[in-house]
Amino acid sequence: MRCVLVGGGPIGLIAAASLRADGHTVRLFDPQTEKPTMSLALAESTLRLLERLGIDRLPGETLTSVHVSEKGVPGSMLLDAPELGYTRFGQIVPSEALEAQLSEQVSDVIEASAVESIVPRSRSLPPCVTLATGEVIETDLVILADGGRSHLTEQLGFIPQTRPFARTALLGRIRLSQPVPGRAYERFVGTGPLALLPLGDCLYGFVWSLDPARAMQLVDDLDALRALLERTVDPILGAVSIAKDPVAIELVERWIDQPYRPGVLLLGNGAQTIHPVAGQGLNLALRGLGQVLDALPHDDPDTAIAQAMARWRTDRDRTRFASSVLESIFDRPNPLRRFATATAMSVLDQSRSVKRQIAEAGMGLLS
Ligand SMILES: Cc1cc2nc3c(=O)[nH]c(=O)nc-3n(C[C@H](O)[C@H](O)[C@H](O)COP(=O)(O)OP(=O)(O)OC[C@H]3O[C@@H](n4cnc5c(N)ncnc54)[C@H](O)[C@@H]3O)c2cc1C
The missing domain is CATH 3.30.9.10 (D-Amino Acid Oxidase, subunit A, domain 2)
Known part of the structure; x- marks a missing residue:
């Protein structure tokens, strides 16, 4: 399957490496913007996923x-x-070390361009993205992992719910x-x-x-x-x-209840940002990615994504709720x-x- 990843933060990079490891064709676009460095608490499930990608010697x-x-x-x-x-x-x-190792692993598929617009799959046409350079790319699946940092979510008609x-x-x-x-x-x-x-x-x-x-x-x-x-x-x-x-x-706190359209999936901070008190944002998003990767080979992408997101939703809502309750109690x-x-x-x-x-x-x- 042809996949386009929009965004080369940790989620876009891990999704690119995972899809490629599963035999899909991948292109990843990121204009390489400055981001704050973080200290990420990677859960056991995340470490296992990274180990499967050959990333097993992270500092920290x-x-x-x-x-x-x-x-x-x-x-x-x-x-x-x-x-x-x-x-x-x-x-x-350290987030910068994680991103450096991942970027090295998928360096051959990263292109330093911003994505300007995304059109979901229609009855007759596959999903496609338009780059800031004007290039138009037809694909089978677009994963939008832009961290909620661009206009693309709104342009696709997603309405985030927010709670400051x-x-x-x-x-x-x-x-x-x-x-x-x-x-x-x-x-x-x-x-x-x-x-x-x-x-x-x-x-x-x-x-x-x-x-x-x-x-x-x-x-x-x-x-x-x-x-x-x-x-x-x-x-x-x-x-x-x-x-x-x-x-x-x-x-x-910001989340999109059903983060997909035909041929388009939102992952990572662009789909939900939760309170960092329990250090779960990245781990949660990767559990969603894991569900999608498990389902893709058995189904057409749209059904696979809808079913995977339905399974993951309970996890998302529970993690979001637990993180905000912890904040509000204390x-x-x-x-x-x-x-x-x-x-x-x-x-x-x-x-x-x-x-x-x-x-x-x-x-x-x-x-
Ligand atoms: C204070 C804090 C502490 C945290 N601690 C933890 C923790 O301990 N454990 C944990 O699991 N999670 C933690 N998180 C959550 C975690 O940081 C995020 O889940 C993770 O960084 C999200 O990564 P991302 O790839 O979705 O987005 P980002 O890292 O924001 O990456 C988005 C990328 O998209 C690119 N982009 C934007 N627009 C476009 C465009 N139009 N075209 C192409 N590319 C584009 C940007 O250049 C950027 O590189 C924390 C979050 C915060 C705020």
């Missing part, structure tokens, strides 16, 4: 435990992979003087979560959900950011220094709420089966 750190706590109140929960019967929960990977969180994420990298190897931290601070993701060698990616005005102040004042991070992280982690200047990203500085959630965490910490379920959801094993 194996994730073996996750500590969840609320600043200023006692009570916390530790998810420990060996205790729950796993060797690891996943791996934290009134929060901005600060993303950056820090060094900690006393790291705990393999351990990620989810620390709730009243205005939203601060996630620390270990990248190895004392380096951590951080994602901090903050009031937008406060986030912008901190982007411009790195001394204040460093001092505030040091007061906020678990004190056992020692001193904090800034390793990579932060960027601010407005947090919005995003209140109210002392009663803080006491209640800290107590709940201490209670849940005693239950191996609950912790196993939480961990398996994070690893992409429950869907």
Whole structure:
């Protein structure tokens, strides 16, 4: 089958490599725009998919435990992979390294052009894309993985549903003087979560959900950011220094309920962006891609995609819901709420089966 991928972010690149590995003919278009670098928590299901593509030596750190706590109140929960019967929960990977390895693998099919328009399949004509250069390409399947960064979604008539969180994420990298190897931290601070993701060698990616005005102040004042991070992280982690200047990203939940048209499939951030609190955006999208890849050989593309998306929808809605509930529960500085959630965490910490379920959801094993 002839496939055109629009967008060379992680989703477009992984989709291109996977389709090619399955014997399809692939062309990928991306004008190579600047993007912020991230620290991605790759779930077990994502790592397995990447291993099948021959990507098994990514830098970063194996994730073996996750500590969840609320600043200023006692009570916390530790998810420990060996205790729950796993060797690891996943791996934290710098997004730039993941994209570099994937780009190298499919470099022969990447073309540095933007796609200007897409026409879905009609009764008599196959789907086609028009490049910014004017070239028109007929194909069998278009995968739109533009990150929601272009006009193409609206042009195709998709109407996204949106819900602003009134929060901005600060993303950056820090060094900690006393790291705990393999351990990620989810620390709730009243205005939203601060996630620390270990990248190895004392380096951590951080994602901090903050009031937008406060986030912008901190982007411009790195001394204040460093001092505030040091007061906020678990004190056992020692001193904090800034390793990579932060960027601010407005947090919005946005999704398209049925992300396909005849011959066209939306994947990745263009189809849904969810709150990053549980680090699930990429993992979720790839579970959808996995369903499509499994179905394509057995069916015509339109039926395969409709059936695959119907199967994946429960996973999407559950992951979206869980991510926003986590944000809304913890995003209140109210002392009663803080006491209640800290107590709940201490209670849940005693239950191996609950912790196993939480961990398996994070690893992409429950869907
Ligand atoms: C703060 C934060 C932290 C996150 N942490 C995690 C995590 O730990 N784990 C996880 O699983 N997920 C995480 N996510 C989600 C994850 O980052 C996204 O799911 C992922 O980056 C989406 O990639 P994408 O390929 O869909 O889009 P993008 O990376 O945005 O790529 C889109 C590409 O499309 C190209 N493009 C745009 N318009 C056109 C056009 N007209 N023609 C051709 N190309 C075009 C752009 O140049 C770009 O390269 C996080 C997200 C945020 C915001």
